[in-house]
Amino acid sequence: MSPEVLAFSEEAQAELESILQAYPTKQACLLPVLHLVHREFGYISDPIAEAVAGLLEIPFAVAVEVLTFYTLFARRPQAKYVIQVCRGLSCALLGQEELLAYLKNRLKIKEGEMTPDGLFELKTVECLGGCGESPIVRINETYYELQTIDRLESTLKELSKGPKKGA
């Protein structure tokens, strides 16, 4: 697939230009470009990866190796809200297991699953580096600190109000 797959917004195009001039090699642009593409498309499938590889003149294999090595890149479409429960030791010491059990029950999904309406996806992640305000739940890119079941519940309610995915 050709790089034309990557139809960027104007803003993203400008960001791409600034990424390209920040590094001495094109391959070094891979992580920032993948982040950019991930933000634009929401996930990075093989065809998108192929297009990124073409853009940066690197082998497709390298793009796939990088995509599968790092944990922040989704390979298929995700829910509108990806709930990441930190299971690092500090969070675990302060009730993370209960939060996770609550979320599974409340959303009626298991870890790694998505609610049928595509609104929520539940994941556990390793230490998010927010241990001073444990337990931590990260939803998309936002950290929710000092979480309790009540606080989580009100966040979920708030998020459920917004338009559903694809609506």
Place this chain on the structure above:
Amino acid sequence: MASVVINGERYDVADGERLIDVCDRVGVYIPRFCYHPNLSVAGNCRMCLVEIEGMPKLQISCNTNVRDGMSVLTDSQKVKEARADVLEFIFINHPLDCPICDQAGECKLQDYYMEVGLYKSRMPQEFKVKKPRKAIRWGSGIVFDAERCVLCTRCVRFMEEVVGKRAIGVTNRGDHEEIALLEPLSTLYAGNLADICPVGALTSEDFRFKMRVWFLSRTDTICPGCSRGCNITAWHKDKKIYRFTPRQNDSVNHAWMCDIGRYSYKEENSSSLILKGWVREGSGTKEMATPELLGVLAQELKGLKGKAKESSVAALVAPDRTNEEIFTVCAFMAEIFGSSRVVLDVPAPKGPKDDLLLTGEMASNPAGLSLFAFRSAKPYTIDAFKQDLKEGKLEAVMLFGDAWEGLEAAWPGMQEAFKALPTLAIFASKRKASFPQARFVIPSASMIQKDGTWVNVTGHVQRVRKAYRLNRDILADGESLGLLAEFMGESFQVGKLEDITKRFLEAIGGLSGASLADVGLEGVSLPSEEQPKHLEA
């Protein structure tokens, strides 16, 4: 120079040489999975850990360069424990499928297990990381098994560094890491992947389940595929070759060979070979035992000897014959017929050419042939031969060899031109080589059935070895010519192979005094000024 002590023995080595290479050379074997002398150092398997004096941690010998005064232990208790531990780690997620694994017998896991392991498994089956991708056809003759893989990345590095194509990658991480084919292999060098895989993760589709390796005999010889002359091992049993694998020779092919050469073993097996000779009689052919056949040929040739001032007998030698055969044919023609009409500039068949190994000359010895041709100031050329043929100066022609496609390509109407000849005899190994109009087809020993030497494209003289002889009708050309002379009432002493090799090397210059023993397993290179001239083009 550096002086190093390995297990108490002192060795003088080049400063900065890789420790594992030094150990290999002096016969101290260090187990390894990821290290390969012709690939970059990955340092990931951790099997080659050794103890170096003054360093608290064990060091991997593949990423250690020797320094003067270095003292190394490769068999201390500490090293043995480390090896056993590392091996156990590599084993825990490995399946127990040796009985159905084709790598059995040449598997490094098996070898090292017997050597350092022999512990009971402490990893219950249900705990193993599951990698369900088994027996996946990768194309280009390679079959992949994910759960047998030890992630040494030799295949990744081979594709990237040798072939220049990043087709294989490592996906995921930790104990879920897997080797993955991310682009089609599409290379003529894919067969090497099965060779370099230290375990049963990459196996050869062609060889799989045909034969357990421990039943096979090995003969170290040279690939007949092209003029590179890759060093190979022929694996055979009951006079049948099962595979060719490359043999390490850094002056020629490193540790690689192309798939054209690799699968050319099939053409060296009996179904492709002439097993019994024949003579054309009228519209049919009559099979004959070789001595009998040579007797008939002798009768036809006898009358031609000394008939004219200049002999009417000519010979052509194909670029796949050994140096010794070239020499013998020339000597026979001179001694028996007083003929210098031996054509040695028969071009090699053309084929694929690349920057790695394939030379484009699909015959094993064009260099030897042209070197021997150029020993004489006035070689009898193919053009002179054509002229003589046209003018009817020739009454008999003998052809030696199988690789005539190059000549035919350069000489349209060749078959037609031969038709007028009263006597045409071909000494050939392969069915496909026989000229349909030849009166005599005499079975000649194929590469696996004879000893001798070839000169490769860079002027490296290398040894071809006989593994077996298929039957009594197949003779080496020297033997046939000896019999032929005898039936003609003449005497032609073929001499021992050693002597012929020596005389051939003397004749071409540059390696005077060198013997067959000097050629050895690794071969010897001609000095650059004596390199085959045809290569300059």
Place this chain on the structure above:
Amino acid sequence: MEKAIKILTQNFGLEDSHTLEAYTKTGGYQAVRKVLGKIAPEGVIEEVKRSNLRGLGGAGFPTGMKWSFISKPSKKPVYLLINGDEGEPGTFKDRTIMTRDPHRLIEGVLLASYALGAHTAYIYVRGEFTFCMEALGKAIAEAKEAGYLGKNILKSGFDLDVYIHPGAGAYICGEETALIESLEGKPGRPRNKPPFPAVVGAFGCPTIVNNVETIAHVPQILLNGAEWFAKIGSDRNGGTRLFSVSGHVKKPGVYELPMGTPLREILYEHAGGIIGDSPLKGVIPGGSSAPILRPEEVDVGMDFDQLAKIGSMGGSGGIIAMAEGTCMVWALHNLARFYAHESCGQCSPCREGTGWAEKVLRRIEGGHGTASDIELLEKIAKGMMTRTICPLADACALPILSYLKKYRDEFEAHVREKRCPVRPKRAA
């Protein structure tokens, strides 16, 4: 409490502490004015050496000495990489600098680049820390605008460009050669050494990798002098460091304290003691890789050397307190799972060993373990230690061995009773 010395966090209380204005008002970028073009780069390195500044990412390697490994003049460009890939469980300090005082880091980057002869620096920020990237990005733009970055900085003739490089979710990229690989656009698999980064680093060029906190100390060291900094800390451990305190303490958070501050003081004075005034059961003193300490060991002075002396390590300064009632098998399983998840998969002992240890611990914790599993766990830990390219295997093995040594009875009780005797009720 007596008046505490604050270096890195001195501006944290200010409104808009992250702005250039706030930073310059409190002496920011004064060190650059003092040093650039006025003190030779060698002099800067010498000063940092004498300050006893140590690598605060975890290794504790003397910073000045590291800088001196760059041979000069270098025919190739020199790169300075700042390690902001904060990911060691229990550590959350670099993010505070990046968000609350990013100019302190930028000034440090500028000074360090000047000392090293680097004209390009990359700040590698953990992928999840988008807020850090945002704050740093704004600060870099401000600094550039004010002439502290770019060409001919403060007319000194020195040029420097600083870029942010985002990580993407891999703890191992905190290891300096993995960070370099990651910067180059590859999976973060640590490199074999030698060659060391100072010789062959990023893009094949000489490279120095320093932690955020380490570099943020540099401006004040150069402004106030090496002796001032060295005096603040303990023997051979200069200055202050940021201790991240979490777990069962009343006031978790980041505390800037002099090197060598007793752990007891940090836990009971600064962090307010243990939740519910429960007895302490154990404490991790330097990030999850550090061997655990028992309550009777908390009088140790918190610096690299004193902690090493009692068999633990200073590491990243991440302190995790565990109160009585915590199951140590469960805690260790949590850590082993982390290392198994984060192993890059390259070296066989780590790739297989971390996962194996996790499974054995899961078995023991779930009440399915046998007596031989405890020995096996010890064997796995010892088997992977010191035998890999990078220290991740050791980071997993060291806690295992220390928990086994210090809380062995608890492991044995799990096996004996075929259940967790400490926290029998588990969340579903």
